[in-house]
Amino acid sequence: TASDADSRLREKMRNDQRFRDAEQWPANIKAERDTDQRPCLTINRLPIFIRQVTNQQRQSKPAIQINPVDSGSDPKTAEVLQGIIRHIETQSQADVAYDTACDHQVTMGRGYVRIVIEWSETKPWEQEILIKRIRNPFTVYFDPACQEVDYRDARFAFIVQDVPREQFIAQYGVEAAQSSMLFSSIGDRAPDWYPGGKVRIAEYFYIDVTKEKRSLLSSGDEMTDAALQSPDVQEYLRATGVRVLRSRTVEKRTVKWAKITGSAVLEEAEWPGRWIPIVPVLGDEIDMNGEVDLKGMVRDAIDPQ
16 A cells, blocks of 8 residues: 555656766667767766755754743753753764755655664663664655654554565574465565565554543542442542543554564564654655655756756
8 A cells, every 4th residue: 555655756756866876868868879889978966956955954963852841841851851862862873864864855855764772782681762764765665644744643654674585584484484485375466575586574563543531530630441440449539529520532552563574474562652663854745636746856956957
């Protein structure tokens, strides 16, 4: 679904990337000149204009900022959180991730930054939060129905990687590799998941939504409906005179993560957060009757160049 919805946009972005990389001659004209042993010179001026934007972004050094926003906030807590985030950005060289995403944004209209959790190399029982770059934005597939600029309403997302079959067998075993035969036999598009002797592995993030009823008590406490119906709580309410002020049904979001192939789940876990940890960095966004087009500087500079 994500691949089909994005196919036209991705082709435009690949063309932008190729054009920036000085592949600017039409294929038929280049073939004729190669046959006649004539040169195909390219005086590529686009990188100059792209760097005017990206260099300014590098000088401004964007970073995460924590601000206390209401009367119940604590400036000292915000300062502590700011220090923790600064440490995370420094530890993970987040400026590289920001610069890479901006370069893709300016070139073809979309880049990504991701957040990962890894075990610490120096403290084997602790985990670290890291901000990492996504070098190839074409490996990311998002829910095409999301509307928010930061894709916070996405229901699912994939990050894919194609690994050689031998490497896959060494890491996950022969049985996982043999499942490709079963996958092909049920009519799925095998080339998408097993391209050219490789195996495609996807990190699959998806949102699991459950609904539960919560009640606000006159004491200021909040309880789920299940907890409220317990005998001990009912006795407490009768003894103290605390009453239910109002109730409402809320949605509880859980982010699930799995590492999959086309036919097998290799690993799975629950992500400790409320949103899919992939952040898009978008260029110009144009909605053409429901079909979204994203572009950077290259698209409109192709004909002048």
